[in-house]
Each structure stands twice: as C-alpha cells, then as structure tokens.
Amino acid sequence: MRRTLAGSLLLLTAVAGCGADTEQNASGSKELEVLYKVEPTWPHLEKMLTDAKKQYEAAHSGVTIKLTPVQGNNEAYYTKLALLNRSPDSAPDVYLHDTFQVNADVAAGKLAPLDEYLAKWPDWNEQFPDSVKQAAKGGDGKIYGVPISTDTRGLWYHKDVFAKAGLPVPWEPKTWNDVLTAARTIKKKLPDVVPFTMYSTKIHGEASTMQGFEMLLYGTPGGTLYDEAQKKWVAGGKQFTDALTFVNTIYREKLGPKQADAHNAKLADKANYEWFPNAKLGIALDGAWTAAAWKPTSTKPWAEWKDKIGWTSMPTQNGEEPGAVSMSGGWVMAMSSYAKNKQEAWDFIAVATNKENSLTYALGSGDLTPRKDVAADPKYTADNPSVKFFTDLASVTHYRPAFEAYPKVSAQIQEALEAVTTGSQTPEEATANYAKALPTAVGGPDKVLAR
Amino acid sequence: MTVATAPAPPVTSTPPSGSSRRGVLRWLLPLGPAIVLLALFLAGPILWSVYVAFTNETLTGSASVNSEFVGVANFTRLFNDPNFINSFVLTFVFVIGSAVIGQNTLGLIIALLQRGRGRMTRSVVNGVVIAAWVVPEVVAAACWFSFLAEEGTLNSVLGISQEWLYTAPMLAVILANVWRGTAFSMLVYSAALSEVPKDLVEAAAVDGAGPGRRLLHITLPLIRRSIMANLMLITLQTLASFGLIYALTGGGPGTASQTTPLYMYEQAFRYFEIGYGSAIALVMLVIGALFSLIYLRLIKVEDA
Known part of the structure; x- marks a missing residue:
C-alpha cells in the first residue's frame, strides 16, 4: 500500500518535471x-x-x-x-x-x-x-x-545502357513519347534493366507529387494545380488525366520498377547506389541533387559517374514551348x-x-x-x-502553389498516383476521385474550378 | 472489489452514517492511487479525443490553433468515404480470417493434438508456438517480409518469382498474424482442455462414440465458455492490430491491405487530420464495444 502511494508520488513528480521550462537552466x-x-x-x-x-x-x-x-x-x-x-x-x-x-x-x-x-x-x-x-x-x-x-528536376540516364540498347547518346527527348519510346527500347533490348524510374507511391510522399506528378502536369498545355487568375484549385481535367496516363503506361507496360520497389521507401537509394552504378537502370526522373549519391562526399562514391551518366531536361507533353519543364x-x-x-x-x-x-x-x-x-x-x-x-x-521552372491547403492537395494527388501505379484505378477514375475529394481538401466547393 | 462488499465492522458505539463512511474509505483508499493515475493519464486524452472528433482540428495549418466545432460532419464524411468503407471491409476480413478462423481454430487443434503426448513433444511444440508470440510485432513483420519477399525464403523453396506482398497482401498479413497470435489461443485451450474430466470422455468412448462425436458432444460443450472468452479477447486484439500490418505492407499496395487502424493513422498523422482520425477511432471503439457486448451476452446466455 505504502509502496503504491510512494510510486504514484514519484510518477507525479516525474510528470511535473516534464513540464518544467528547459529554456534556461x-x-x-x-x-x-x-x-x-x-x-x-x-x-x-x-x-x-x-x-x-x-x-x-x-x-x-x-x-x-x-x-x-x-x-x-x-x-x-x-x-x-x-x-x-x-x-x-x-x-x-x-x-x-x-x-x-x-x-x-x-x-x-x-x-x-x-x-x-x-x-x-x-x-x-x-x-x-x-x-x-x-x-x-x-x-x-x-x-x-x-x-x-x-x-530543379530533370532526367538522368545511363549512357552505357543507352548505347547497348542502340539509343543515341547524348539523348535529347522532345516529347513524352520520346521518353516512353526510349524506355520501351531498353525493355526490349535489355530485359534485366529497369527502363525508367520515378516516384509515384504514397510512401514517397511529396517526392511523388513533385518529382513525379507535377513534372508531368506542368508540362501539359495549360496544366496547373491552381488557377492564379481565378484564385481557385483546378479539379482534374484532361491535363491531370494525361499526366496520370503517362504513369499508368509506365507501370502497365512494365517500363518502371517492380511494384515492390515502387513501394519501397528506399527506392532512391536502390536506384542511385545499386542500379545506376551496375548499369541496371536506364532513365530516372529525379532532382538536381541526384549526383550527390556518387560524389566523393557520398557514403558510397562512384567515380566513373561523370562518364557513365547523362542528364537532360524533362520534355513537355508534345514538345510545346518552352520545350522543357522543371519544378523548384x-x-x-x-x-x-x-x-x-x-x-x-x-x-x-x-x-x-x-x-x-x-x-x-x-x-x-x-x-x-x-x-x-x-x-x-x-x-x-x-x-x-x-x-x-x-x-x-x-x-523553365515552376513553383508549387504553396498555400495553406497545398499539403492536403498533395495528399490527394498521391492517392491518385498510387492508384494508377498499382492499377487499381484507371487514370480517368483516379482523376474523377481527385476532383471529388478536392473541395474537402481546400475548404469548400467555392475554392474549386471545375474542368 | 470483494473489499467493497465486505460487511462494515460491527462497532455498535458509532452511528450508522460513520460506519458507512468508513466503509467507503476502506475500498476508496486502496483504489485511490489507481483511480488518480487513470484519471490523470487516460481520462484527459480520452475526453480530448472524443471532443476533437467533433471538430476540424488538424496538426498543422490554422485549424491546428483555431479549430471549430463541426458537429457530426466528420462522421457523415466518414460514412461517405469509400476509403473508410474499404478499410472497414478489410478489417472485417482480417479479424475473421486471422483471429476467428485462423488463430482460434489452429490454437484449438494444436491444444487437442497435444493432449496425452509426452512431455518432450509438448514442450518443444509449446516453445516454438510461444516463441512466435513473444517476438515484438516489428520483428515478426521483418521475419515475414524476408520470408515473402521476392528474393525470400518462400520463393527460393518454391523456385518461383512472385511479389507476394503486392499480389496477395491481405493473405500475407492474415498468415503473419495467425502465425504470431496462435500461441494465445493454444494456451487458453490447453488450460481449458485439462479441466475436461477424463472419465466423461472415456465413458463416451465405452458407449461407442468415435473421436469426432466425443469432440463435438463432450469436449467442445465443456470448454464453450473458454471459447467465447478467447474469441472476445482475440477479436479485440486483432481489431486494433496496427504494427504488424504497418511494418509488413504499410497498408498497401494502394489501399489493398489498409485496415481501419492504418487508415486512421494515415489520416491523423500523415495528412494531419487529427479531428477526422479521432472520429475514426471513436467508431472503432464503438465497434469493439459492440463485439464484446455480443460475446459477453453469449457467455451470459450460456450461464443461464
């Protein structure tokens, strides 16, 4: 009995101690x-x-x-x-x-x-x-x-993989189709190489939204998440579906990493520390910082990267002006x-x-x-x-509409992306679901622009 | 609680009101610290989470400091949310598959098979089954991950290449949970079976009842209360199961293995919608309470 009481008192003191001010000792x-x-x-x-x-x-x-x-x-x-x-x-x-x-x-x-x-x-x-x-x-x-x-963001590619697949080096894709064609060629000629990788699942969070989805959406004609003129969030539309269709093509035609890797939190480490140095990856849609994985300051330096790896800009959908897109x-x-x-x-x-x-x-x-x-x-x-x-x-870079509601909008984009990555929804269904969820995310239907 | 019902000491000189006050003191004093601790650590958070379930509280943004009372908006949103409905169905599949059918049946079978076996066999089997139970959830998940992974044990044994966690995520988490949780049911049933009188079973055998009939008509009716109690406990445990699924599939791919606790976590701590997440938690609580009421009712009916 006494022990219980003493114990309780000790606990109480400990709790009181937690709230104490630690700013000044x-x-x-x-x-x-x-x-x-x-x-x-x-x-x-x-x-x-x-x-x-x-x-x-x-x-x-x-x-x-x-x-x-x-x-x-x-x-x-x-x-x-x-x-x-x-x-x-x-x-x-x-x-x-x-x-x-x-x-x-x-x-x-x-x-x-x-x-x-x-x-x-x-x-x-x-x-x-x-x-x-x-x-x-x-x-x-x-x-x-x-x-x-x-x-900024762009495309990284392996020059040896491209050469072996009979693709031109340096590579300068002008449209999304050029990117897909290159990936298809790699898949056909080099079956054990991952042709293309991007972030497209919820586990990669904002990286999926920005490096993945927005790099596509902002490369479509008029594609944007937020209409600056009307100050409203854009509810899907053709551009949104087109961006998701690109992702859908990557995974349905098996041009991307396996599902297990697409859902792996360490996808970037796998791509940059294992696949690229071993010539097991063709193209990566990723950020400017990617080369840090190979520099002498890295935990796993790869000296030959300067000869083996090429980089180019992500093209717009059909080569529309200015020809390239980036997000910052x-x-x-x-x-x-x-x-x-x-x-x-x-x-x-x-x-x-x-x-x-x-x-x-x-x-x-x-x-x-x-x-x-x-x-x-x-x-x-x-x-x-x-x-x-x-x-x-x-x-050529774009900035995110970084308003208060943006993180919630980003979460809805990740839902749509993951749905087309796994194939549980078609791009059209995923776009429709995004449009349906958007009013709740941004605080009311009056803040949404129907497309 | 037996203290509370004990008669007050027969002190004739004090008035009855004083003796009843002392009676209250007699059970309040030992219970006091526990009540204080519970009130201190649990009452606050529980009341708070009930309250925020009716607000638009978030973890970041203006609603994190100026949340508003929104009535039952979170709940109407919940029941119109296809992702919640999906998670609810998956939770049901998970509970029925891994607890009610998997752990319960397997635990009973192991306990039945162990009857009358040698000490050596029993301790080896017990040891193996309980070992799965004592490892932490995350470790169990890691074991199953390496078993089911593409370069994992299962694929090398079968000589195939299959991404099990992505092609059959629900099956994977159900199997993992059966593997981990069977020990509890087995222990409950081992204890219950040892209470079944041997002479009754032998008498039935003499009367010509085969093993199947003896199990159905003698053993199971005798341990029915243990079955109910066991079902209630494992149902509640499985309903709230989070760590194993989270570590194994993260609820994915997509929402293919996202049971309600995982959906709740995602809403509250990834998308910062703590109000909505609390509403989901509240619904879970009600469902858990309903389940236990049904089981308790069944036990009571049996008693009567």
Whole structure:
C-alpha cells in the first residue's frame, strides 16, 4: 500500500518535471533546440549544423545549441515536426522546414517572421537572388525562413545502357513519347534493366507529387494545380488525366520498377547506389541533387559517374514551348514563434546559412545553392559537371502553389498516383476521385474550378 | 472489489452514517492511487479525443490553433468515404480470417493434438508456438517480409518469382498474424482442455462414440465458455492490430491491405487530420464495444 502511494508520488513528480521550462537552466545559460533530418545515406545537413554549432558556441558564450535529429525520410520528419509544434513547450526553437509547408504554419502562427533580422543582415541582399528570397514568403508578404537549398528536376540516364540498347547518346527527348519510346527500347533490348524510374507511391510522399506528378502536369498545355487568375484549385481535367496516363503506361507496360520497389521507401537509394552504378537502370526522373549519391562526399562514391551518366531536361507533353519543364522547391531554416530567445535563434540561423556552412551543405547534398558566393566558388562546380545544367533549368521552372491547403492537395494527388501505379484505378477514375475529394481538401466547393 | 462488499465492522458505539463512511474509505483508499493515475493519464486524452472528433482540428495549418466545432460532419464524411468503407471491409476480413478462423481454430487443434503426448513433444511444440508470440510485432513483420519477399525464403523453396506482398497482401498479413497470435489461443485451450474430466470422455468412448462425436458432444460443450472468452479477447486484439500490418505492407499496395487502424493513422498523422482520425477511432471503439457486448451476452446466455 505504502509502496503504491510512494510510486504514484514519484510518477507525479516525474510528470511535473516534464513540464518544467528547459529554456534556461540553473546556471543561467541559454539553450537553443535545433530540429533537423538525418538518414544514414544523408548526413550532409548534420555535418553543416555540427560545424555551425561549434562556430556559434565559440562566439556566443552562455548559449548552448542542442541539435535534435529526426531519423527517417521527409514524411517521417514532417510528422515529427508537426507533433512537436503542437505545444510551445515541445516546439524546437529553430528548424529545417520544407517550403511547401511554410504557409500552413504561418497561418497557424507557429513561425516567427524574420524581416527585422534580415534587414540588418548584409548577406540577405548581397548574396540571395530575389527569386530565392520568395521561397519562404508567407501569404502576408513577410519572410519566414532563410533558404539552405533550392532545386530543379530533370532526367538522368545511363549512357552505357543507352548505347547497348542502340539509343543515341547524348539523348535529347522532345516529347513524352520520346521518353516512353526510349524506355520501351531498353525493355526490349535489355530485359534485366529497369527502363525508367520515378516516384509515384504514397510512401514517397511529396517526392511523388513533385518529382513525379507535377513534372508531368506542368508540362501539359495549360496544366496547373491552381488557377492564379481565378484564385481557385483546378479539379482534374484532361491535363491531370494525361499526366496520370503517362504513369499508368509506365507501370502497365512494365517500363518502371517492380511494384515492390515502387513501394519501397528506399527506392532512391536502390536506384542511385545499386542500379545506376551496375548499369541496371536506364532513365530516372529525379532532382538536381541526384549526383550527390556518387560524389566523393557520398557514403558510397562512384567515380566513373561523370562518364557513365547523362542528364537532360524533362520534355513537355508534345514538345510545346518552352520545350522543357522543371519544378523548384527547397528547404529553409526557420524560427519558431514560440522561441524564447529570438535574437540568439536568429544569430544561429545566420551562422548556419553563412557562406562556409552553405558550401559544406551544397557540396555534400548536391542541392543547388541559394547563395551567389557559393555558386561562384570553384569548389561548388569542380566535382559536379551537372550543376550548371540544373541551375540553368531555372529558366523553365515552376513553383508549387504553396498555400495553406497545398499539403492536403498533395495528399490527394498521391492517392491518385498510387492508384494508377498499382492499377487499381484507371487514370480517368483516379482523376474523377481527385476532383471529388478536392473541395474537402481546400475548404469548400467555392475554392474549386471545375474542368 | 470483494473489499467493497465486505460487511462494515460491527462497532455498535458509532452511528450508522460513520460506519458507512468508513466503509467507503476502506475500498476508496486502496483504489485511490489507481483511480488518480487513470484519471490523470487516460481520462484527459480520452475526453480530448472524443471532443476533437467533433471538430476540424488538424496538426498543422490554422485549424491546428483555431479549430471549430463541426458537429457530426466528420462522421457523415466518414460514412461517405469509400476509403473508410474499404478499410472497414478489410478489417472485417482480417479479424475473421486471422483471429476467428485462423488463430482460434489452429490454437484449438494444436491444444487437442497435444493432449496425452509426452512431455518432450509438448514442450518443444509449446516453445516454438510461444516463441512466435513473444517476438515484438516489428520483428515478426521483418521475419515475414524476408520470408515473402521476392528474393525470400518462400520463393527460393518454391523456385518461383512472385511479389507476394503486392499480389496477395491481405493473405500475407492474415498468415503473419495467425502465425504470431496462435500461441494465445493454444494456451487458453490447453488450460481449458485439462479441466475436461477424463472419465466423461472415456465413458463416451465405452458407449461407442468415435473421436469426432466425443469432440463435438463432450469436449467442445465443456470448454464453450473458454471459447467465447478467447474469441472476445482475440477479436479485440486483432481489431486494433496496427504494427504488424504497418511494418509488413504499410497498408498497401494502394489501399489493398489498409485496415481501419492504418487508415486512421494515415489520416491523423500523415495528412494531419487529427479531428477526422479521432472520429475514426471513436467508431472503432464503438465497434469493439459492440463485439464484446455480443460475446459477453453469449457467455451470459450460456450461464443461464
């Protein structure tokens, strides 16, 4: 009896202890918590932040940086961050944020605007191009994050596979049909090679929406998710069905990876670390950062990639102007509106995104850098001949309609994509279901444009 | 609860009201810490999840800080949601297939076969079956994944190439759950069978009843209460089963093995619709309660 009571009391004390304020410990020094993402094959951001922590702590005595990694892919990171952000007590002070989620958090008042700090930071105006500054702009016009990366997307292909299949190298597809024809040729001539890979299942989350679906949709004539003129979300339509039909063709004709691989969370690792180096993959629709898997900074470097791998832009559906399509997004370092020590939190963001640390990150991750001085650094382009091509894709790139409702719209796109990947729905059925689900996702039928 | 029904001590000098107060204290005091802990850790979250099921609460976006009461909107959406209906049918298939038919029957058969066997046989069989039960869900899922994977054991034994988890996902998760959960039913039935009087079975044998008739008319009627109790427990367990399916197929491909707990998780924690997810949880709770009521009722009918 007495033991039970004592036990209960102990538990109660422990619970009370959890709620205690950890921002400032007994000795009076301050602590900043920084949340970020890490994977065994993606240690690049951790490296940058560890460097930044050392530099920052050396310059700011009395402030400790607590680095809190989230193990797992982007989807795991989004969930963890959303749950931690539920309460001011558990919210991290500074965190890595995907730009498409910024507006949802701005609407909830969970992010702190950075304008007053940016005004006093010379780097902002000198080093960040105007297009990049928009990356984390809220609906209210304020800036809510400093970009650490930007990106474009295109096609990567294996030159040896193409040569063996009798396809031309360099390869310059002009239409979707050219891409499909090349994939069909590879399938016919080299049966044990995966002809084409893309992300198209729910497990890849936003990567499926953006690298997969939007790269197709925005390459159709007039294809878009959101009508800027009428300020409404577009409910499917022919362009939507056409994009899904491309995906459907890939999987019904078995031009893509096997279903097990298409649903594997580690599809990117398989493609880049196993299939491409072993000449088991023809074409990959993926981001500018793909080459990072083969560079010396990778966990599994592959020196010959510069001779074996080619890259080209994703064509528009029937070769419509401008002939190529790309999507751009990126990640920022953002500050929580719950942060108690905002000046210190800002100072850390400024250190983390300075030239030196941005260069470390860009070299490791292969992401396109948002900073002009990093882009001009010889080290940035030295090891990666693909950088210039993907940087230049900015001229044809599109941005996601990153409104508050976008993550929900993206979820519905993933449903449609997975349905055509498995073949459980035809492209027409999947488009119809998307159109049906859209009003709930965006908050009412008045925000939807029927097509 | 026997303490509560114990008569108050016969102290004649104190008025009756005082003795009843002391009676309350006698059962409240030992129960107190448990009640406090339950109230502290469970009542809050349960009441909160019931409440958010009637709101448009989300994990991110403006509805995460300014959620609104939306009445039964989540529930009307739920019953018009083809994905929910699909998940509900799959849950039903999963419960019937893996618990009511699979674990229950297999557990009974193993327990029956073990009767009268040597100690050695019994401990080996028990050990193997229980080993499957004690491994964590994720480990069991990993075992089945490597068994069913394209380069897995099953395909190498059969000499074929088949992506089992994608061609027959429901069969895969049902088999995995039968494999993992049979031990519980087996233990329940072993205990129940040891209570069946031997002389009754022998008498029936002398009267000329074959093994089939002895099982049907003697053994099963005698252990019917254990059968009901077992069915109730495994039904509830399987209804809420999440980890095994999540680790094995993730509910996929598409929604081909997405039972209601997985659908609920996806809505609440992948698409951040915590209000909608809670509404699904509430419906699950009601279904679980209905199942247990039916089983309890059956046991009561038997008793009467």
